[in-house]
Amino acid sequence: MGIQNATARKLGVPDMTTTVLTLTITGIGADSTLVGGKGSLAGRRFIAIAAMLAGAVVGATLIVHLNVVYPLVTPLVLVLLVAAATRLLGASDAAWVHAKS
Numbered sequence: 229m230g231i232q233n234a235t236a237r238k239l240g241v242p243d244m245t246t247t248v249l250t251l252t253i254t255g256i257g258a259d260s261t262l263v264g265g266k267g268s269l270a271g272r273r274f275i276a277i278a279a280m281l282a283g284a285v286v287g288a289t290l291i292v293h294l295n296v297v298y299p300l301v302t303p304l305v306l307v308l309l310v311a312a313a314t315r316l317l318g319a320s321d322a323a324w325v326h327a328k329s
Contacts, residue, residue, distance in 0.1 A: 290302070
C-alpha cells in the first residue's frame with residue numbers, strides 16, 4: 229500500500245484517492261531527503277498520526293470496557309461542539325473576521 233501511495237503522490241494524478249493515514253505515513257518517507265525528496269518537516273504528520281492512533285485507542289477502550297454506543301456518541305458530541313463554536317466565532321463582528329481591504 230505504501231508503494232501505491234508513494235507512486236500516486238509522485239504522479240500527482242487528480243482524484244486518485246488514497247487512505248489518509250497511509251498517505252500521511254508514506255509522505256514522511258517519500259519527502260525524506262534520503263530518497264531524494266524535498267526534506268519537508270514531518271511535525272504535523274507525526275501529530276496527525278498520533279491523533280489517529282489516540283482516537284483508535286480511545287475508541288477500542290470504550291468498546292471493550294463500556295458499550296459500542298460510546299465510541300459513536302463521543303465524536304458526534306465533539307462535532308456538534310466544534311460546529312457550535314465555529315458558528316459563534318464565525319458570526320462575531322471582531323476585526324480579525326473581516327478581510328483587510
